[in-house]
Amino acid sequence: MRSPEIPANEKERLEALHQTGLLEPGASPAFDRLTRLARRVFQVPLAMINLLDEHTLIVKSADGSAPETVPRNISFCGHTILCEAPLVVEDMLRDDRFADNPLVAGEPGVRFYAGFPLRLRDGASVGSLCLIDFRPRTFSADDLAVLSDLGALAENEFAAVSAATTDDLTGLFNRRGFNLFVQFTLSSARRRAEPLTLGWLDLDHFKSINDLYGHEEGDRALKVMASLMRASFREADLLVRFGGDAFAILFADTDEKGAWIAMQYLVEQVEAYNARRLHPWTLAFSWGVSEFDHQGDDVQQWLKCADENMYAMKQQRHGAA
Structure with missing residues (x-):
């Protein structure tokens, strides 16, 4: 062979x-x-x-x-x-x-x-x-x-x-949209000496929603998550569905502490939505944030760091569920 x-x-x-x-x-x-x-x-x-x-x-x-x-x-x-x-x-x-x-x-x-x-x-x-x-x-x-x-x-x-730069299901930017805009955003932040932080989130137990209630309900859960993200974050923040149940937020002019506060607000909004009991499922997610190091230019390492921070939370909460 x-x-x-x-x-x-x-x-x-x-x-x-x-x-x-x-x-x-x-x-x-x-x-x-x-x-x-x-x-x-x-x-x-x-x-x-x-x-x-x-x-x-x-x-x-x-x-x-x-x-x-x-x-x-x-x-x-x-x-x-x-x-x-x-x-x-x-x-x-x-x-x-x-x-x-x-x-x-x-x-x-x-x-x-x-x-x-x-x-x-x-x-x-x-x-x-x-x-x-x-x-x-x-x-x-x-x-x-x-x-x-x-x-x-x-x-x-x-x-x-x-x-295509937008995700058909949620209307958020997709991976290609992120890749097209991230370099422009980084260049702009450098020129203005502004911080830039990436938030990364992954739905918890999303597979069980599909398994128990069907893919139509799984799609509905993803659209609800996207809607809550739009309501929780600023218009200047870039919202991305990276694929599957993974999402990212590019926080403009925001350091890691500010992004942490913003993500906590999203947690509160999701909990308030779940309390309304509109669906047979509830939304939950793990997340991490990472501030970009303007001394370097490794976007992939930046993504990896945010993902690792998210995964650490997921492991702590659910054993990597």
Whole structure:
């Protein structure tokens, strides 16, 4: 088996992928339509749209039975992102790169693969639209043209997701929105010699809301949390849903002590909302704050520090629930 090579622009490729918002969890109706169509058109048991993160292939959408993730070093799509044209292997057992791959030699016994490399607008190859069959098959020039057409549609959807700066469910900024505005905010704070503090919060026991009451109630809980954040903080503060049940607040002209007071106010507002008993669930969250060190410029370390402070509270309260 030949593991896929790492692209020469891997650092830039990963940065571009992480900024798109494509890695955020949640349903992907547009991508699901494309995989359904691909499976039906080519009459294969499995069609997928995948993303290649640093160590993992992440299945963004699948029509057919597929795992959520695959180790990158045994993924077929790890090879596809290295290609300018689609990668087609009509019989995996006859290809030295894949014949003894555990996904070929063992379960599920893949024999045919066709993958279209999916790129962002800047040219970064971040994933694939691929077809899987468990028997060898031929793939004609017409088939290749149709796969390329579907790949172009998938890339258009990538561009639409990448361009969005707000979260569809809550209306808050999303991860991409944060990434676009944070550098401007930092530069402005430096020029004015103003403090800047990041608040990070994570809902407690959110999974149990989905499990006990359904995802519709889970979505309602997220929207209520976003509404309480808007009511609790200033218009100058940047409110972000980072994905899942994680939120962030960028407190302008605020030191860590001020951000702590603001977060305590949000706690009070959430408790007051819960007292109204409008839902079968109650909201609870753990949180942390971190003031930016203007002597440095490491935004990722700043995020990590706020997240670690939040996680310490979660562990103390709930054993990392």
